[in-house]
Amino acid sequence: MTDLSQNPAGTAPRKHGGSLLEKSPRTKKRNAAETRFKAYGIAAITAGLVMLMILVTTIVGKGTGAFQQTFVTLNVELLEAKLDKKGERNIEDIKKVTTFGYAPIIKGAMEAAVEQLGIETSLKSKELAGILSKDVAAQLRDYVIANPDQIGQTVEFRFLASGRVDGYMKGRVTRDSIVNDKNISPEQLDLVDALAAAGMLEKTFNLDFITGADASDARPEAAGIGVSMLGSLFMMFVVLALALPIGVAASIYLEEFAPQNWLTDLIEVNISNLAAVPSIVFGILGLAVFINYMHLPTSAPLVGGLVLTLMTLPTIIISTRASLKSVPPSIRDAALGVGASKMQAVFHHVLPLAAPGILTGTIIGLAQALGETAPLLLIGMVGFIASNAPETLADGLLAPNSAMPAQIYEWAKRADPAFYERAWGGIIILLLFLVTMNTLAVILRRRFERRW
């Protein structure tokens, strides 16, 4: 009997009388397979985490540069002869001087600075001014129009350096990479080095990137994400105002009142399907219904918000239903027992208890909507420069604007690598928003979640 169980017929792994304490080749093989299998699992998890790490380091490494910008501090003499020939300080006369009229003043200021510092350079005055941004003339003109009394004085300005100079300061542009570049020459970089050594040119924190507006192709150094952030904000406002009430109403009906019939089945099937429809299809819907049929303005945050509402509704409905379901039936029974109607039981007792869960689901849905890009491309929220911050509520909803992800896409499409840095920087801001929203959702859940 013992012989049989130790050495069953047919399998006979220990034919040659090996010890039990010694592993047979078959056991070794099986153990090796076990180790390998486990290693595959570890490798898979590691692969996933490594991808995440690469992604995060890439974003942080490439994007933080956007928050710094190279500025040139320059004393500019606001020549009366150029800016206000009549000398009457008449604002209409001053406005007649276009940005071209300011170019000589900037050139003069650069020449004076170079002379004062004693830098020897073979550059002409136009090339000297070339290290400054093309935005500078407009900046100067705005200043003069706002402060006409300063004409004739010498004023200290902090000017944006051009995108190439900024890239040089950040190490993106090198002397090798500009061999065929018409926008900048090695002599100009020598000048940049000299100015940096003299402390006139330095890299500082760039608030304009966070609050500013997009800029045209030639001025990457002036582009900011602020206006499109407002566009996103208005869209989220629309989504919240529509998706939350509609989503909660739909969930209450489905969870608390709906009878088991074909209509309820149809609604449920539709909701689960809509949750899986590709986002671009919602973009097509928005284009066809809101823009082509209803003639709402293109590129308007209102339309974007409507499209994202339709897209977020299934998410909100699914999470709201889950939190309604988690409220125990005894609460409803108790309310009904003391004479509440069904509607009162739901609105006075179940809904307040489910509110934290609903809020969490809504925040997660909003975060999803905030990062969504594809439908916005179809309703025209890319391809133009969102230059003005909206002033009124109606303006914010109806005037053309961009949204954060659409703005990032727009930058990624442009040719100048300086815009890529902006795109990564924009992603940092977008991710910061998403992280904040998700953390808020987690905190809410932890703090208010009730175990029944």
Add this chain to the structure above:
Amino acid sequence: MPTFWLVALLLALSAAGYFGGRRRAVASAAGDVKNLHSLPAYYGYHVSLAVFVPAIGALAIWLLAQPMFIESRVSGMIPAEAVPESSTIGLVMSDVRRVAEGLDLAVEQGLLTAREARNVADSGQDVRALMGEVGVALGDDVRPEVLNAAQAYRNLSNTGRTAMTVVVALLALGGFAWAYGRTHKDFRARNVVERAVLALLILAASLAILTTIGIVLSMLFETKNFFGLHSWTDFFFGSTWAPNFRGGSELSILPLLWGTLYISFIALAVAVPVGLFAAIYLSEYASGAVRSFAKPLLEILAGIPTIVYGLFALLTVGPALADLFGKGGLLGVEWMAGATSVLTAGLVMGIMLIPFVSSLSDDIINAVPQAMRDGSLGLGATKSETVRQVVMPAALPGIVGAVLLAASRAIGETMIVVMGAGAIAKFSANPLESMTTITTRIVSQLTGDTDFASPETLVAFALGLTLFVLTLGLNVLALYIVRKYREQYE
């Protein structure tokens, strides 16, 4: 009156209705709330709902129906011979709308008085220059038919808007009077309000059906137009994608479908093994600490917006691959021409799908009863043998469902392929070549200046419909498989 003020007025009126109704009810009960049938607030809700709901409903329907009505009336006014050879009625109508808008703008900015705007045709003014002044750019001079139609359009819209304001205001006031009149201490306000609220809840739930109908109808309608302009055999069975805005385009879906499926295949080839093994390890091997650390981290990958992955593909993965396989690359081969390729998009999409596969499979593996594992381990099987021979077969239908859902995600993904896959439609088996997908083409055909009368634009709707049907089919199949599987253990 602008719609905004109309809505504000409705809100104010319904707030007034709440207090009015409440007061009347309490007064009818001689100030003693106990004599009322319902709580006093319900009498308030009753009036306020009667004011708001019918009026806002009428407003919504009016806003939806008016453009359609005006469009059909005005386009009927334009004689067929007034439509130029190279144009369509749709383009003429868009001119009409812009002229009408421009005239309204001119009146608003004070360039014209309302009377002058109405008689602009007789005054001999250059309408196009006028439009330019208010910021409405027109392609060519305004023809008299267009101007006439534009005037009719303005008239109809103005009448429509006035009529809408009147109807909505009347409905609101009527609702107020009716509900206020009914308010009495014996009136069953709670029952009525609850029925109305239930109706509103049903309406909100039906929005899901409306959205689906909207999606299908909007695409079906334009797809029908497309097949009127372009042969369906070329769309489904042709072999070339060559849109040409001068006409004579070849628009076949097959090369796009090939690109889509190829990229999705690569994405799944990355995501399925990694995701599946990660799920197996997390649910069968990992300690609680590892699980609570690794699972949320992996799920972060799912919460990152696709634009981030797109940028990652375009600016990091693409150039890295080009450094390896491109001209002068590390491997010394010249297989890759640019940064965009099937492999670029596929790899990045695979990363995106890892948490999708892993968390779905994790749930499914955890649903396999512990007794089955215990039985297998008790018979002497190692853990990996248990997973491979007992857990996997039991979980297989669910995992197939998860993979199908991931596939439908991959097919419908837009930003990664727009930025990483390229724009060339072709049949090729080389994963280092750039190819294009259905979603990429939808984006490129529908952005920029679009002319909704040309097959090159309308083809996007046919592509969208195909995409919708494709993903819907995959989802339904996946849900069917998952549901069938669930029934085995419960």
